[in-house]
Amino acid sequence: MNTFYDFLEKKGVFDNIKEGNILDIGSGSGDDAIALEKKGFIVTSIEKNKDRYDLIMEKVHESDSKIEVINIEIENYNFPVDKYNVIVAKNSLPFILQKENQFKVIEKTYSSLTKNGYLYLTLFGPKDAWANNIITGIDFKEAKTFLKKTGFEIKWHAIEEGWSKTTKGELKYWDINKFICKKSH
Numbered sequence: 001m002n003t004f005y006d007f008l009e010k011k012g013v014f015d016n017i018k019e020g021n022i023l024d025i026g027s028g029s030g031d032d033a034i035a036l037e038k039k040g041f042i043v044t045s046i047e048k049n050k051d052r053y054d055l056i057m058e059k060v061h062e063s064d065s066k067i068e069v070i071n072i073e074i075e076n077y078n079f080p081v082d083k084y085n086v087i088v089a090k091n092s093l094p095f096i097l098q099k100e101n102q103f104k105v106i107e108k109t110y111s112s113l114t115k116n117g118y119l120y121l122t123l124f125g126p127k128d129a130w131a132n133n134i135i136t137g138i139d140f141k142e143a144k145t146f147l148k149k150t151g152f153e154i155k156w157h158a159i160e161e162g163w164s165k166t167t168k169g170e171l172k173y174w175d176i177n178k179f180i181c182k183k184s185h
Contacts, residue, residue: 004032004090005039011156011180013086013118020085023112025074025105026092030056033067041086042066048073074105079112087112087119091176094124094135102136103146110150113183119152125175127161140177152181 008014019040024033027045029052037043045067047053053071060067070077075096087109096102102123109119123138124131131137140159147154160176 003035004088005035008086008118008120008180013120013180016116017085017118020114021083023084023087023109025087025089025109026095027056027069028052028091030059030067030069032088032090034059034063034065036088037065037067044068044070044084046070046072046074046077075101077108079108081111082114084112085114085117087117089119089121091122093121094128094130094137097136099136099138102138106146107150110152110183115183115185117183118155119179119181119183121147121179121181123177123179125159125161125177127173127175129172129174131175137175138177143177143179147179147181151183151185153184154179155182156180 022036022041022043024043024045027033027047030045033043033045045056047056050071056069060069093102093105096105113119123143124135126137126139128137144154158178160174162174163171164174166172
């Protein structure tokens with residue numbers, strides 16, 4: 001069974017990072033955070049949705065985990081400087097309704113990463129069915145330009161488009177921009 005950790009490992013994220021701190025933004029079910037902790041990392045999990053936060057807390061207690069789980073909107077999180085070796089923002093930032101606020105959070109992640117730390121990030125593009133309704137779509141070229149301007153070195157990127165089901169089982173058109181970025185200074 002492939003895990004999110006396996007994906008990041010195949011992309012080289014853990015080549016020189018064997019331990020340290022990971023921030024999981026928009027943790028959803030908490031499964032990725034728990035898997036990362038089992039690999040030996042100290043994990044902080046941020047989830048704004050109260051029901052999902054409660055679910056993560058339940059899993060943390062059941063597994064005797066030491067994950068710090070915080071129920072807060074990411075825009076209000078006080079990002080510590082130079083703390084995290086890896087930050088994961090998988091399908092979370094697009095739900096920040098203004099593009100400028102998404103970019104502000106990305107800038108905060110840069111400051112919060114240690115030197116040579118990695119950011120895994122997904123942003124929904126303008127062709128996504130939810131664009132300009134539920135989420136704010138950001139064009140791939142604009143996102144790439146912003147990430148480079150912020151100081152990130154883009155190590156891998158992909159655009160995923162097509163019809164697929166949501167977590168609720170509803171069919172929708174996805175336009176997802178995926179990035180693995182490295183803070184190199």
